[in-house]
Amino acid sequence: MVVYMKIEQITVGTMGVCCYLVSCEKTKKAALIDVGGDEDRVLAAIEKAGLDLQYIIATHGHPDHVCGNRRIQEATGAKIIMHALDAEFFAKAEVKDHFSHLGLEFSPPVDITVVDGDTINIGEVVLKVLHTPGHTPGGMCLYNNDGPDGDLFTGDTLFVTAVGRTDFMGGNHQDLLNSIRTKLFVLPDETIVWPGHGYGGDRSHIGFEKRANPFLK
Numbered sequence: 005m006v007v008y009m010k011i012e013q014i015t016v017g018t019m020g021v022c023c024y025l026v027s028c029e030k031t032k033k034a035a036l037i038d039v040g041g042d043e044d045r046v047l048a049a050i051e052k053a054g055l056d057l058q059y060i061i062a063t064h065g066h067p068d069h070v071c072g073n074r075r076i077q078e079a080t081g082a083k084i085i086m087h088a089l090d091a092e093f094f095a096k097a098e099v100k101d102h103f104s105h106l107g108l109e110f111s112p113p114v115d116i117t118v119v120d121g122d123t124i125n126i127g128e129v130v131l132k133v134l135h136t137p138g139h140t141p142g143g144m145c146l147y148n149n150d151g152p153d154g155d156l157f158t159g160d161t162l163f164v165t166a167v168g169r170t171d172f173m174g175g176n177h178q179d180l181l182n183s184i185r186t187k188l189f190v191l192p193d194e195t196i197v198w199p200g201h202g203y204g205g206d207r208s209h210i211g212f213e214k215r216a217n218p219f220l221k
Contacts, residue, residue, distance in 0.1 A: 009129040009148055011155065012049060013198065013206060017041025018108075019068040022200055024157060027055050028127025035059040035126045036082070037146065037157050038200055039072030041108075046072065047079055057082045058126060059116075063159025063200060064140040065094035066172075067108035074112050083115035085124060087135060090142030091117050093174055102173045118144070134187045136161040138180020139168035145188060147195075154195040156210070162188060162197060164204035167219045181220065189214055 012025040021040030027033065034055035039046060050057055057080040062070045065086060073084055086094075091114040093099055100110055118124065120135035124146070131146040139160045146157040160168035162184055170177040193211025213220065 008151055009126075009155065011198070012053070014042070014046060014049060015202060016046065017068060017071065020201055021068055022198065022202055022206065023072075024198060025049055025053070025055070026126060026129070026131075027053065028129040031127030032056055033058050033127035035061055035124070035131075036076060037061045038063055038069040038159065039076050040068050040070070041072050043072045043075040043079075046076065050080070059124065060084045061124065061131075061146065062086045062090070062111060063145065063157065063161075064143040065090040065111060066140065066160070067103055067106050067110055069159070069200065070111035071108040074109060077112060084111060084113075085116045085118060086111065086114045087133070087142030087144045088117035088119055089137070090140050093141050099173060136180075136183035136187050138170055138176055138183050140172075140174050143168075143183075147191065154192055155198060156188065156191060156195050157198045158188070159200040162213060162217075163199045163201060164197070164206075164208040165213070165217050166203050167217070184220060189220075
């Protein structure tokens with residue numbers, strides 16, 4: 005029997021972050037990806053679905069994607085996961101000072117760090133870590149190919165017909181384009197893209213982005 009991942013997309017916070025509640029249909033274990041605010045609404049969704057939240061996963065460390073981590077962790081006991089490079093980068097005082105103008109919380113200390121090729125098990129659902137630097141040094145995407153098409157959570161690496169900004173501290177435009185071309189565009193065309201913001205749309209496909217994304221021409 006194939007165990008499919010359930011996905012609930014919840015737009016949260018003052019910056020319109022696409023937060024994802026992902027769960028294993030069989031075990032009811034769950035994880036949140038990019039909790040950028042509206043914690044009460046997110047917790048209500050977890051309770052309504054009867055899920056056991058194991059992890060809070062950050063595709064990257066920018067405050068708009070992690071400002072809900074503390075409250076969610078306090079309410080659920082879930083462990084916070086981030087790529088090792090971003091966990092180190094966003095712990096620096098000068099980096100926190102640079103992003104303090106956003107007026108948003110940074111993540112509490114990370115419980116688990118991951119690197120490229122690692123897997124995160126949510127019940128019987130497996131997310132593979134794809135390190136995609138460029139937006140941040142430790143930016144990552146999360147890939148699951150158990151479903152009929154495959155699902156890819158791209159954070160602020162790839163949007164619908166757009167790509168992430170690289171003008172913040174730690175950003176590098178060439179690294180970002182290289183990450184997309186070598187890590188994401190090698191996936192099957194039918195892979196569903198779940199972006200970190202709904203700029204241009206709330207989902208896409210790898211094949212469409214290869215054909216239509218003007219930043220990758």
